[in-house]
Amino acid sequence: MEFNFEDHPHRRYNPLTGEWIQVSPHRAKRPWQGQVEKIEEEQRPEHDPDCYLCAGNTRIGGEVNPNYTDTYSFQNDFAALLEDIPSGEVNEHNGLFRAKSERGLCKVICFSPRHDLTIPEMEVGGIRKVVDLWCKEYAELGTKSYINHVQIFENKGSVMGCSNPHPHGQIWAQESVPLEPAKKAENQKTYFDTYGKTLLSDYVTEEIKQGTRVVYENEHFVALVPYWAVWPFETMIVPKRAVARITDLTEEEKDAFADAYKALTVKYDNIFEVSFPYSAGIHQAPTDGEDHPEWHMHMCFYPPLLRSATVKKFMVGYEMLANAQRDITAETAAARIREQSLEHYKQRSL
Amino acid sequence: MEFNFEDHPHRRYNPLTGEWIQVSPHRAKRPWQGQVEKIEEEQRPEHDPDCYLCAGNTRIGGEVNPNYTDTYSFQNDFAALLEDIPSGEVNEHNGLFRAKSERGLCKVICFSPRHDLTIPEMEVGGIRKVVDLWCKEYAELGTKSYINHVQIFENKGSVMGCSNPHPHGQIWAQESVPLEPAKKAENQKTYFDTYGKTLLSDYVTEEIKQGTRVVYENEHFVALVPYWAVWPFETMIVPKRAVARITDLTEEEKDAFADAYKALTVKYDNIFEVSFPYSAGIHQAPTDGEDHPEWHMHMCFYPPLLRSATVKKFMVGYEMLANAQRDITAETAAARIREQSLEHYKQRSL
Numbered sequence: 001m002e003f004n005f006e007d008h009p010h011r012r013y014n015p016l017t018g019e020w021i022q023v024s025p026h027r028a029k030r031p032w033q034g035q036v037e038k039i040e041e042e043q044r045p046e047h048d049p050d051c052y053l054c055a056g057n058t059r060i061g062g063e064v065n066p067n068y069t070d071t072y073s074f075q076n077d078f079a080a081l082l083e084d085i086p087s088g089e090v091n092e093h094n095g096l097f098r099a100k101s102e103r104g105l106c107k108v109i110c111f112s113p114r115h116d117l118t119i120p121e122m123e124v125g126g127i128r129k130v131v132d133l134w135c136k137e138y139a140e141l142g143t144k145s146y147i148n149h150v151q152i153f154e155n156k157g158s159v160m161g162c163s164n165p166h167p168h169g170q171i172w173a174q175e176s177v178p179l180e181p182a183k184k185a186e187n188q189k190t191y192f193d194t195y196g197k198t199l200l201s202d203y204v205t206e207e208i209k210q211g212t213r214v215v216y217e218n219e220h221f222v223a224l225v226p227y228w229a230v231w232p233f234e235t236m237i238v239p240k241r242a243v244a245r246i247t248d249l250t251e252e253e254k255d256a257f258a259d260a261y262k263a264l265t266v267k268y269d270n271i272f273e274v275s276f277p278y279s280a281g282i283h284q285a286p287t288d289g290e291d292h293p294e295w296h297m298h299m300c301f302y303p304p305l306l307r308s309a310t311v312k313k314f315m316v317g318y319e320m321l322a323n324a325q326r327d328i329t330a331e332t333a334a335a336r337i338r339e340q341s342l343e344h345y346k347q348r349s350l
Numbered sequence: 351m352e353f354n355f356e357d358h359p360h361r362r363y364n365p366l367t368g369e370w371i372q373v374s375p376h377r378a379k380r381p382w383q384g385q386v387e388k389i390e391e392e393q394r395p396e397h398d399p400d401c402y403l404c405a406g407n408t409r410i411g412g413e414v415n416p417n418y419t420d421t422y423s424f425q426n427d428f429a430a431l432l433e434d435i436p437s438g439e440v441n442e443h444n445g446l447f448r449a450k451s452e453r454g455l456c457k458v459i460c461f462s463p464r465h466d467l468t469i470p471e472m473e474v475g476g477i478r479k480v481v482d483l484w485c486k487e488y489a490e491l492g493t494k495s496y497i498n499h500v501q502i503f504e505n506k507g508s509v510m511g512c513s514n515p516h517p518h519g520q521i522w523a524q525e526s527v528p529l530e531p532a533k534k535a536e537n538q539k540t541y542f543d544t545y546g547k548t549l550l551s552d553y554v555t556e557e558i559k560q561g562t563r564v565v566y567e568n569e570h571f572v573a574l575v576p577y578w579a580v581w582p583f584e585t586m587i588v589p590k591r592a593v594a595r596i597t598d599l600t601e602e603e604k605d606a607f608a609d610a611y612k613a614l615t616v617k618y619d620n621i622f623e624v625s626f627p628y629s630a631g632i633h634q635a636p637t638d639g640e641d642h643p644e645w646h647m648h649m650c651f652y653p654p655l656l657r658s659a660t661v662k663k664f665m666v667g668y669e670m671l672a673n674a675q676r677d678i679t680a681e682t683a684a685a686r687i688r689e690q691s692l693e694h695y696k697q698r699s700l
């Protein structure tokens with residue numbers, strides 16, 4: 001019997017984080033008797049008078065949203081990070097009790113005034129405006145001397161803790177570099193120092209050559225299921241050129257980014273013909289004023305659905321206490337995403 | 351304005367994993383408009399003819415469960431790890447593509463033949479039998495030459511991906527030491543080499559002195575909300591004596607472990623008067639044949655509920671992409687658990 005990565009349990013290494021993932025390819029076959037998710041397929045109005053993100057509405061904090069026509073951003077009324085706090089520190093008993101004040105701020109990014117849309121249902125031109133707003137926010141927030149990391153992300157779908165279906169994302173900007181980007185910074189630095197190229201430029205070149213994990217490609221970007229994916233249909237959108245941060249993308253590259261973002265999310269929605277939930281976000285260079293030629297920006301998508309529109313992967317017991325674990329291979333998932341149409345199922349002519 | 355850990359956002363350090371946690375104490379105040387969980391409060395029968403864990407029933411794989419009277423364990427019919435696979439390895443393109451076969455096995459541990467019970471509703475004597483079975487399994491699995499780590503865990507509640515309410519846990523045993531225990535091994539080793547004592551013996555001594563995070567204590571064990579807790583009501587049960595593995599506990603300590611396990615889970619159920627969901631598991635020395643005096647075993651509880659029986663904490667966007675984050679302080683959570691009665695709400699005389 002020969003070892004076979006399509007059938008036998010194995011571990012794969014994530015060179016960006018330096019961590020191993022447990023892969024159990026045969027496991028998706030077990031019957032599922034556990035929790036099923038609700039499908040949210042209500043028809044939403046273009047404008048909802050009760051939505052605190054719709055144009056012209058009053059938010060909980062009392063502020064009134066302007067009549068914005070494309071994108072709109074504001075400070076989160078219930079921010080997890082605050083700008084105006086004193087600093088403080090604890091370090092006691094051999095470092096067993098350590099704490100440190102953390103300054104930062106949280107913003108909400110409305111993708112469109114249309115309450116009834118999602119990224120895959122928007123025009124590429126509208127998505128390009130989202131990319132532009134991210135660039136503006138990253139630049140502005142990053143300029144604050146105490147902000148060293150700007151985390152752009154989106155929670156899509158109530159199963160991902162999203163409490164408002166209005167298309168929006170968030171930005172949390174802060175003093176420290178958080179854990180996930182810090183791990184990636186370290187490994188990219190080591191690779192760059194060793195090979196004189198970014199880790200992801202070598203990786204992407206090889207992935208395009210192999211093709212088996214690529215799900216979409218345009219002139220400047222590639223969307224792929226990473227070799228070390230954790231979530232069932234996890235993907236990454238990566239620029240082919242080594243670009244450290246979104247503000248370094250050319251105008252043409254920004255268009256290509258918007259195009260890839262739409263193409264990938266349309267394919268996602270088409271898999272189970274449902275608005276595909278995920279958390280997504282951009283990993284890029286810290287805003288510490290340094291150059292960071294080792295950083296190669298990329299956008300990560302972590303979608304929880306596994307078998308159907310209602311059965312997700314639970315990252316629980318073993319995964320929380322021991323190790324990330326997945327039930328299908330990256331190659332199987334990639335084939336499934338790749339084969340989907342670029343036409344959104346809702347817009348398909350019958 | 352003075353910095354104040356009860357009100358201001360800060361980070362805390364986890365000396366076991368070497369990672370920082372973002373704490374946003376003020377954030378639990380925000381209104382919740384997102385997903386609510388179903389409460390599972392059906393009356394279950396003592397024996398369910400359709401349950402594949404009940405005594406005497408036939409499992410999906412065709413095997414028949416014996417008429418067990420206390421605990422029972424068997425190999426998982428849909429195991430994520432397999433014993434009988436060939437070995438294989440990939441290491442290509444500057445280490446960007448690395449994979450390795452992983453041998454192991456998965457077992458299911460039935461806590462009781464009673465389909466209608468959960469740990470907090472069982473007698474301490476019955477829980478002690480669960481501890482004994484864990485010891486037996488840890489010893490037996492650990493003796494296999496290729497098994498270096500034995501992960502004992504439980505997923506409780508459908509919100510934690512548990513697909514059968516029959517009281518049970520799991521054991522996944524494998525070749526490699528998974529990520530979470532590997533991090534803890536490293537930091538405990540450094541501490542032990544520096545101070546000649548286990549990290550957790552110093553930590554527990556100080557916690558007992560301070561008292562603010564302790565939720566239950568008996569002669570040999572303490573249950574507490576760690577200073578660096580991530581989940582809203584996260585706790586740890588730790589032996590006061592530096593014990594590397596459950597099989598090193600004395601008979602009296604095993605009784606005390608069962609007692610603390612029951613006390614903590616009764617308090618959990620009482621918080622929202624609902625069967626409190628969680629993933630729990632034991633971190634202890636690897637089964638590599640070495641002594642590991644640096645290891646101090648402990649059982650971790652990761653419960654997702656935050657505000658009520660139906661509103662959980664979502665570890666999504668920021669948490670997945672950036673950093674673990676919590677919305678209340680460890681001290682607030684500890685006070686809430688500590689004040690709960692040791693009498694289960696279902697058994698309370700009216």
Ligand SMILES: O=P(O)(O)O[C@H]1O[C@H](CO)[C@@H](O)[C@H](O)[C@H]1O
Pocket residue numbers: 034313314315316317318319325505511512513
């Ligand atoms: O083995 P079970 O109970 O079918 O499955 C559950 O626990 C496993 C171990 O934590 C997880 O991998 C699964 O996602 C979860 O649904």
Ligand SMILES: O=P(O)(O)O[C@H]1O[C@H](CO)[C@@H](O)[C@H](O)[C@H]1O
Pocket residue numbers: 155161162163384663664665666667668669675
């Ligand atoms: O900020 P929101 O959308 O209210 O909240 C959501 O996203 C946050 C950032 O990932 C999480 O901390 C919350 O648990 C989640 O419910």
